[in-house]
Amino acid sequence: xxxxxxxxxxxxxxxxxxxxxxxxxxxxxxxxxxxxxxxxxxxxxxxxxxxxxxxxxxxxxxxxxxxxxxxxxxxxxxxxxxxxxxxxxxxxxxxxxxxxxxxxxxxxxxxxxxxxxxxxxxxxxxxxxxxxxxxxxxxxxxxxxxxxxxx
Amino acid sequence: xxxxxxxxxxxxxxxxxxxxxxxxxxxxxxxxxxxxxxxxxxxxxxxxxxxxxxxxxxxxxxxxxxxxxxxxxxxxxxxxxxxxxxxxxxxxxxxxxxxxxxxxxxxxxxxxxxxxxxxxxxxxxxxxxxxxxxxxxxxxxxxxxxxxxxxxxxxxxxxxxxxxxxxxxxxxxxxxxxxxxxxxxxxxxxxxxxxxxxxxxxxxxxxxxxxxxxxxxxxxxxxxxxxxxxxxxxxxxxxxxxxxxxxxxxxxxxxxxxxxxxxxxxxxxxxxxxxxxxxxxxxxxxxxxxxxxxxxxxxxxxxxxxxxxxxxxxxxxxxxxxxxxxxxxxxxxxxxxxxxxxxxxxxxxxxxxxxxxxxxxxxxxxxxxxxxxxxxxxxxxxxxxxxxxxxxxxxxxxxxxxxxxxxxxxxxxxxxxxxxxxxxxxxxxxxxxxxxxxxxxxxxxxxxxxxxxxxxxxxxxx
Numbered sequence: 255x256x257x258x259x260x261x262x263x264x265x266x267x268x269x270x271x272x273x274x275x276x277x278x279x280x281x282x283x284x285x286x287x288x289x290x291x292x293x294x295x296x297x298x299x300x301x302x303x304x305x306x307x308x309x310x311x312x313x314x315x316x317x318x319x320x321x322x323x324x325x326x327x328x329x330x331x332x333x334x335x336x337x338x339x340x341x342x343x344x345x346x347x348x349x350x351x352x353x354x355x356x357x358x359x360x361x362x363x364x365x366x367x368x369x370x371x372x373x374x375x376x377x378x379x380x381x382x383x384x385x386x387x388x389x390x391x392x393x394x395x396x397x398x399x400x401x402x403x404x405x
Numbered sequence: 406x407x408x409x410x411x412x413x414x415x416x417x418x419x420x421x422x423x424x425x426x427x428x429x430x431x432x433x434x435x436x437x438x439x440x441x442x443x444x445x446x447x448x449x450x451x452x453x454x455x456x457x458x459x460x461x462x463x464x465x466x467x468x469x470x471x472x473x474x475x476x477x478x479x480x481x482x483x484x485x486x487x488x489x490x491x492x493x494x495x496x497x498x499x500x501x502x503x504x505x506x507x508x509x510x511x512x513x514x515x516x517x518x519x520x521x522x523x524x525x526x527x528x529x530x531x532x533x534x535x536x537x538x539x540x541x542x543x544x545x546x547x548x549x550x551x552x553x554x555x556x557x558x559x560x561x562x563x564x565x566x567x568x569x570x571x572x573x574x575x576x577x578x579x580x581x582x583x584x585x586x587x588x589x590x591x592x593x594x595x596x597x598x599x600x601x602x603x604x605x606x607x608x609x610x611x612x613x614x615x616x617x618x619x620x621x622x623x624x625x626x627x628x629x630x631x632x633x634x635x636x637x638x639x640x641x642x643x644x645x646x647x648x649x650x651x652x653x654x655x656x657x658x659x660x661x662x663x664x665x666x667x668x669x670x671x672x673x674x675x676x677x678x679x680x681x682x683x684x685x686x687x688x689x690x691x692x693x694x695x696x697x698x699x700x701x702x703x704x705x706x707x708x709x710x711x712x713x714x715x716x717x718x719x720x721x722x723x724x725x726x727x728x729x730x731x732x733x734x735x736x737x738x739x740x741x742x743x744x745x746x747x748x749x750x751x752x753x754x755x756x757x758x759x760x761x762x763x764x765x766x767x768x769x770x771x772x773x774x775x776x777x778x779x780x781x782x783x784x785x786x787x788x789x790x791x792x793x794x795x796x797x798x799x800x801x802x803x804x805x806x807x808x809x810x811x812x813x814x815x816x817x818x819x820x821x822x823x824x825x826x827x828x829x830x831x832x833x834x835x836x837x838x839x840x841x842x843x844x845x846x847x848x849x850x851x852x853x854x855x856x857x858x859x860x861x862x863x864x865x866x867x
Contacts, residue, residue: 327850335812341850342805371722372804372825401854 256320256331263381264316266361268309275305321379326401328368328394330377340377345401346370350394352387366390439515441506445549445567448505449498507565509579514554516563526563530584532556534697534721535678536577538690540570545688552576555721574690581677581692600675603741604733610714611667614732617708619792621660628652667731674744681729693729697721698745699802699828701729703738707791717742720828746799752778752785757795763817764836777834782856784824784849786834796832798824800849800856808846810839822846 283298314334322329327343347368354364364387368377382390464471497520505518514528534555544550549567556563568576615621632649639645668685678694702718709715715738717730729745730738739751757776764772776787783797803824810820820842822834837845 326854337810337815339808339846340805341807341846343850343854345854346804370804370825371827372831373829374823374825374831375805376807377805 255322255324257322259316259319259379259381260383260386262361262363262383263319264313266357266363266381267312267316270357271305271308271312275301275308279305316381319380323390323393328377330379340375342368342370342375342377343401344394344397347394347398350391350398352384352391354384354387364388366394368394439508439510441508441517444502444505444507444565445569445572446502447547447549448567449495449502451566509576509583511583514580516565528554528556528563530580533580533584533694535694536580536692538573538577540684540688542686545686550574554580577690577692578677581694584694600673600680602671602673603679603744604670604672604730604737606667606670606731606733608668610732611664611670614709614714614716615660615664617712618659618706619708621656621663624652624656624659628656663731667728670731672730672741679729679741679745693719693721693745696747699798699826700830700832701742701746701797703742703751703795703797705793705795710793719745720826720830722827742797746783746797749782749797749799750780751795751797752780752783757785757787760836761819761838764819766817767813767819767836772836775835777837779845779849779852784832784834784852786824786832788833788835798826798832800852802826803849803853803856806846806849806853808842810842815839822849824849 279298279301282301283295286297287295315332318334318337319332321331326345327341329339329341331337331339348371349369351367351369352364353367358364358381362384363381364384365378365380366382366387367379368375370377379387379390500520501518504520505516507514507516509515512530514530514533516524516526516528518524536555537553538550539553540550544567547567548570550570550573551564551566552568552573553564565573565576628649631652632645635648636645665685666687667683670683671681673680673682678692681689681691681693683689698719698721700720702720704716704718705714706716709732713735714732715730715735716728716732717738718727719729720727730741733741742751743749757778760772760775764775768775771790774788774790774793778785783799784803785795785797787793787795804827805825807823807825808820809823814820814836818839819836820839822837822842822845824832824834826832834842834845
């Protein structure tokens with residue numbers, strides 16, 4: 255019943271993490287190292303440590319994301335420490351959006367976002383395959399129309 | 406019976422705005438049947454104070470400069486100024502009044518305004534959430550009133566200002582009758598639906614309730630204590646004034662301001678919804694159509710508890726009106742709530758199940774305030790220890806359900822359940838047993854889905 259996210263999102267997030275923290279580590283190591291003496295270069299360890307920690311965390315977070323299309327509602331479950339589970343009845347969907355930024359597009363990813371009349375409804379599924387995202391959008395729209403209800 | 410049209414809920418904005426579109430207006434005129442009307446002729450005067458206010462503000466802001474300019478003014482320049490400004494202002498006022506039209510059709514209210522930039526708003530009647538007639542003090546003197554419309558999906562209120570007081574009331578009755586689905590021919594004659602008074606708040610009770618509210622005292626004490634302390638600390642007049650004035654303003658608004666606004670609060674029931682009339686200087690007449698209420702909150706401040714008084718607040722999608730009853734005995738207030746949410750009885754204190762004792766470690770002390778009851782019709786969550794508040798959401802109004810659990814909550818085996826409604830309010834049942842929360846999540850989604858089926862139709866009198 256539950257569908258997990260494809261590995262693309264994990265790859266993208268890890269790459270972004272390595273690139274950004276790598277740059278920060280380089281700066282944190284080089285600047286004090288050149289200005290105040292090579293011993294100060296150990297500052298680079300800090301970003302590197304957080305990179306290692308982030309590497310594991312991103313994996314845990316990615317594993318925690320999953321969704322299920324049930325007969326009458328969509329279920330989204332996410333988060334490790336702060337776990338959250340959202341249920342949106344199909345009849346309450348006002349709008350289904352597929353978005354894909356430049357980085358996401360490069361990795362062949364797209365997110366599906368559901369809007370209801372309540373702004374607090376936070377139902378986003380990130381890192382889907384574009385084909386799957388479109389299938390989901392069409393299916394949700396179709397189910398939403400069939401079970402539509404107003405406010 | 407839901408109108409198939411509700412599918413159009415996806416399209417939340419129904420106010421179409423066209424700029425520079427004269428063609429459209431001509432069409433509307435040539436189709437004939439729609440009679441266009443103008444606002445009351447005193448309307449242009451409503452902005453007459455604006456230039457004076459600008460001048461006054463400038464004089465206060467820069468007193469020296471103002472005096473210098475004033476001494477340089479001769480009678481001739483003054484006369485010339487008056488001769489130019491007054492006709493220009495009058496012409497502008499006249500034109501803006503002349504070019505503002507409104508018309509009521511079978512399905513829409515059309516408002517056409519604008520001299521240079523034209524704007525045509527078509528407001529679909531079944532999307533109207535509430536219509537208020539307000540009369541500011543000066544408007545009361547002039548015998549005119551303002552009509553405000555709450556529409557889903559629009560941020561600002563569309564208003565018709567000003568209409569004759571009787572016209573405004575008749576127009577409101579007509580709009581509500583048409584929105585409710587009366588045939589167009591009879592909509593005029595329906596007139597104002599008869600109303601039956603449910604509740605009237607005596608001025609004495611209102612005054613006592615304000616004296617017994619923490620907010621009144623808090624703001625008063627802040628206004629009396631902070632400026633002297635600040636004076637001791639800085640000895641700068643301007644700093645003290647800059648802090649004291651807003652504080653005094655807040656203190657005035659929370660005591661005298663609230664008394665003036667909530668004076669003679671009357672709630673009456675009529676077929677087109679609940680009528681709320683209130684105000685000492687500015688009279689406001691609000692109508693809340695039935696079936697549009699998303700959440701109701703029953704608030705009980707600490708000092709009101711002995712007298713058994715409560716305050717009832719409500720959330721309506723697209724509306725800013727939030728008070729239903731400023732103060733009333735609990736039984737009376739609950740009877741009014743039963744009118745706004747048909748078929749709902751407010752769960753009694755004993756019927757609410759408290760959080761498990763182990764939740765003590767997540768929210769010390771205040772965990773005792775949390776409670777939850779789910780009935781056939783509503784999801785009711787209580788919170789607060791001193792100032793108790795009970796929020797009710799009809800199942801039909803639930804848009805989505807969320808369960809959230811933080812690390813501390815997981816350690817104690819509890820979780821929160823959030824229920825989101827269309828008025829952008831979330832009602833939270835905090836610190837429920839984790840297994841119960843999981844069940845609640847599934848069950849509430851199911852109730853939200855089925856609750857809609859027996860909900861009232863969008864056209865409520867049809």
